[in-house]
Amino acid sequence: MFGRTIYQKIYRKIKQHDTIIIARHIGADPDALGSSLGLRDSIRKTFPHKHVYTVGCPTSKFRYMGGLDHVTEEMMEGALLIVTDTPDQKRVDGADATKFKDTIKIDHHPFIETFCKLEWIDDTASSASQMIIELINHTKLVMDQEIAGKLYMGLVSDTDRFLFQYTTPKTFRLVAKLIDDTGLDITSLYPNLYTRPLKEIKFQGFIANHLTVTEYGLAYIKITDEMVKEYGVDVATGGNLINYFNFIHEIIAWTILTEDKNNGVIRVSIRSRGPVINEAASKFGGGGHIYASGAKLANFEVGDQLIEALDEVCKQYQEETK
Ligand code: AMP
Numbered sequence: 001m002f003g004r005t006i007y008q009k010i011y012r013k014i015k016q017h018d019t020i021i022i023a024r025h026i027g028a029d030p031d032a033l034g035s036s037l038g039l040r041d042s043i044r045k046t047f048p049h050k051h052v053y054t055v056g057c058p059t060s061k062f063r064y065m066g067g068l069d070h071v072t073e074e075m076m077e078g079a080l081l082i083v084t085d086t087p088d089q090k091r092v093d094g095a096d097a098t099k100f101k102d103t104i105k106i107d108h109h110p111f112i113e114t115f116c117k118l119e120w121i122d123d124t125a126s127s128a129s130q131m132i133i134e135l136i137n138h139t140k141l142v143m144d145q146e147i148a149g150k151l152y153m154g155l156v157s158d159t160d161r162f163l164f165q166y167t168t169p170k171t172f173r174l175v176a177k178l179i180d181d182t183g184l185d186i187t188s189l190y191p192n193l194y195t196r197p198l199k200e201i202k203f204q205g206f207i208a209n210h211l212t213v214t215e216y217g218l219a220y221i222k223i224t225d226e227m228v229k230e231y232g233v234d235v236a237t238g239g240n241l242i243n244y245f246n247f248i249h250e251i252i253a254w255t256i257l258t259e260d261k262n263n264g265v266i267r268v269s270i271r272s273r274g275p276v277i278n279e280a281a282s283k284f285g286g287g288g289h290i291y292a293s294g295a296k297l298a299n300f301e302v303g304d305q306l307i308e309a310l311d312e313v314c315k316q317y318q319e320e321t322k
Helices: 006-016 030-046 060-065 128-137 145-158 169-182 186-194 198-210 225-231 278-283 300-320
Strands: 019-023 051-054 080-084 102-107 118-121 218-223 253-260 265-272 292-297
Touching (some): 019 030, 030 145, 080 128, 102 128, 145 169, 145 186, 198 218, 218 300, 225 253, 253 300, 265 278, 265 300, 278 300
Parallel strands (some): 102 118
């Protein structure tokens, strides 16, 4: 294997296997879906005889990203597993990496653990979709307009329209090439990504009106099941709205905690434009990126402890940057 690039190593494993299962993280978002579905479609188009499937729970919100596959245990036998956008085994949706003989991880999260035989981790990449674009560019894997659309949606969503850190010159170079090579009409993708029901906008207004902002610049809100029901939204909506609270003078980090009664957990999304938040999230069984993290908590009492920990992080940040 000496001398081969990571792209060649991954491509070689893809070539060697007739059945390939592609998994991504639980609670799929456009990057998880874009990277896994884009890679699936590219492998299918490059090697039409291969059986390539994506696994994991479907999400109706992101239906427009493309259909998932129905995969049985038998279909997974002898397959190569490729996991995208997922740093740790426990967050893989629909596949147990220990049951596969050969496994690959392609991820842009900070390292948590090794659970695949071949791991390509680039925590400076804007998105897992960006890494798949890179992989395709460096191998004989096929790129076309449809695949480009999925990968672009993943990338543009994970960078929040090129706003986030890790939107680098490389990101722009890869996107420019993607558009040049495939003639992708990026504006045609935005209605699917950004059109929202009015009730969600009203819910966003409710959150804005009920945020608590601490003296250290932490904003938080605890959304109960009743509030979710009152606005006719779902338990994921609060978390999906988190990025809309960026660039507010008085707020440097913010978190939305939503009661998920069906699953008996509190879903937490956290964002920051300064303080490092993933360490605090990890202490509560969550994790993520330095400025974008999440967690699942047992109840709002634990939520209060997390809020306290995040406020402390904001306090320290304010003191350090005075
Ligand atoms: P979200 O707020 O759900 O968009 O998540 C932001 C980031 O935090 C993503 O990179 C997720 O992978 C990570 N994350 C979200 N929830 C969890 C969790 N329960 N455990 C670990 N990481 C999480």
